[in-house]
Amino acid sequence: MEYDIVIIGGGLAGLSFACSMMDADIKILVVEKRQLALLSDPQEDGREIALAHLAVNLLKKMGVWQLIPADVISPLKSARIFDGDSPTFLNVSSQHHVNDELGYLIPNNKICKALYNRAKQAKNIEIITDIMVDDINRQDTCSQLSLANGEYIKAKLVIAADSRFSTIRRKMGIPALIKDFSKVMVVSSMKHEKPHNNIALEYFQYGRTLALLPMIGNTSSIVITVATDKADAILKQSESEFNQDITQTLKAEFGEMELQGERHAYPLVGVYSQTLISHRFALIGDAAVGMHPVTAYGANLGLRGQQILASTLKNALQNGDDIGSINVLKSYESKQINLTRLMYFGTNGIVALFTNDTPVVKQIRKIALKIAAHFPPIKHLIAHHLNNTKISKFLP
Ligand SMILES: Cc1cc2nc3c(=O)[nH]c(=O)nc-3n(C[C@H](O)[C@H](O)[C@H](O)COP(=O)(O)OP(=O)(O)OC[C@H]3O[C@@H](n4cnc5c(N)ncnc54)[C@H](O)[C@@H]3O)c2cc1C
Numbered sequence: 001m002e003y004d005i006v007i008i009g010g011g012l013a014g015l016s017f018a019c020s021m022m023d024a025d026i027k028i029l030v031v032e033k034r035q036l037a038l039l040s041d042p043q044e045d046g047r048e049i050a051l052a053h054l055a056v057n058l059l060k061k062m063g064v065w066q067l068i069p070a071d072v073i074s075p076l077k078s079a080r081i082f083d084g085d086s087p088t089f090l091n092v093s094s095q096h097h098v099n100d101e102l103g104y105l106i107p108n109n110k111i112c113k114a115l116y117n118r119a120k121q122a123k124n125i126e127i128i129t130d131i132m133v134d135d136i137n138r139q140d141t142c143s144q145l146s147l148a149n150g151e152y153i154k155a156k157l158v159i160a161a162d163s164r165f166s167t168i169r170r171k172m173g174i175p176a177l178i179k180d181f182s183k184v185m186v187v188s189s190m191k192h193e194k195p196h197n198n199i200a201l202e203y204f205q206y207g208r209t210l211a212l213l214p215m216i217g218n219t220s221s222i223v224i225t226v227a228t229d230k231a232d233a234i235l236k237q238s239e240s241e242f243n244q245d246i247t248q249t250l251k252a253e254f255g256e257m258e259l260q261g262e263r264h265a266y267p268l269v270g271v272y273s274q275t276l277i278s279h280r281f282a283l284i285g286d287a288a289v290g291m292h293p294v295t296a297y298g299a300n301l302g303l304r305g306q307q308i309l310a311s312t313l314k315n316a317l318q319n320g321d322d323i324g325s326i327n328v329l330k331s332y333e334s335k336q337i338n339l340t341r342l343m344y345f346g347t348n349g350i351v352a353l354f355t356n357d358t359p360v361v362k363q364i365r366k367i368a369l370k371i372a373a374h375f376p377p378i379k380h381l382i383a384h385h386l387n388n389t390k391i392s393k394f395l396p
Helices: 012-020 036-040 053-061 108-120 167-171 228-236 239-249 298-319 326-354 359-374 376-388
Strands: 002-008 028-031 048-052 074-076 078-083 089-093 103-107 125-128 133-138 143-147 152-160 176-192 199-204 209-214 219-227 257-273 281-283
Touching: 002 012, 002 143, 012 028, 012 108, 012 298, 036 108, 048 053, 048 108, 048 298, 053 103, 053 298, 074 209, 103 108, 108 125, 133 167, 152 167, 176 228, 176 239, 219 228, 219 257, 228 257, 239 257, 257 326, 281 326, 298 326
Parallel strands: 002 028, 002 152, 028 125, 078 199, 152 281
Antiparallel strands: 048 103, 074 103, 078 089, 133 143, 143 152, 176 219, 176 257, 199 209, 209 219
């Protein structure tokens, strides 16, 4: 079998890249290890993805936004950040008009389902599921992939979108900087009695952080970040213990809190690949840059990155250039590094500042929040970033 492009991984990055290439006159194959039923109708995974306007516009252009049911899209009006028991908070809202949204919160599985449905409409995209890529053997004019079922596939270009724990990246001998935060995010959906008014809240308590992300109706996504050794205790709490814990932690600000469905745990590991390309090969999504989720950039940057790669390749096709050549791919790499490097390392720095509870760091954090709250240029800078490139669920 021969294709122009093979995409390994049918998650948010892999499928959005396929959708971005659906108008190109080339043959594309997506190889996904999950079963078809899980790809076509993914299960709820607790991830509420905050999408900034730019990402939303990209999804609209791809014809994907239109396939996301309106009743799962929750507008985010503003975000408030609290430190310890201090009543001071940093309020981040749209720079333009008080009533403008900062962005939208959407369950990850609904975005992925819409991406799959859109990709299925394309004549030039084939999707195979329940299969792994075993190896990639690069040659001068093509890459040869061997699949776990013994079949071989040839492609001019292979794109790996196989998550931050990318095995393909490793097989290709590409090193990555990996930052283990030794923390776990426990996410769940909870109903409450009082409205959230579409405001996200982040409490930096000592020992753990708690965020509320406004979903549709009186429901919020609750995100608890704790040290890895404390996560199990939260996951093992009975429903009523958990409800009581969150109600009390929030000082009943939203009335009684009631768990809906499962609690999901995500170990916090950041990844920055040392190179994003090599001959007939490119990395996208979390496989290229796996952000700490606290600043909610991952999917936003993944969407931007795949769009940069897609337009680079479309230009190359128009000019009759080889889409697998390093010269073509270099342009994608340098743009994506420019877009992500500062955000990745900046986010890690902010995480260090906001999750370290030594007395000195606590003091610095208080000062940082006060300065940001009382110094409009800093706040505007934050809001500007939120409105244009990304959305911070939690952090200044
Ligand atoms: C708790 C949490 C909250 C988040 N919130 C936000 C947010 O608010 N905003 C935001 O922008 N981002 C957020 N993110 C980040 C966002 O979820 C990720 O950036 C995004 O989902 C990454 O997409 P991806 O396609 O690169 O990787 P993944 O979603 O991990 O998909 C990888 C795919 O590759 C497949 N695969 C893996 N290996 C192989 C193989 N060898 N062969 C074939 N297929 C393979 C997998 O089955 C999977 O389908 C959050 C993340 C977490 C954990």
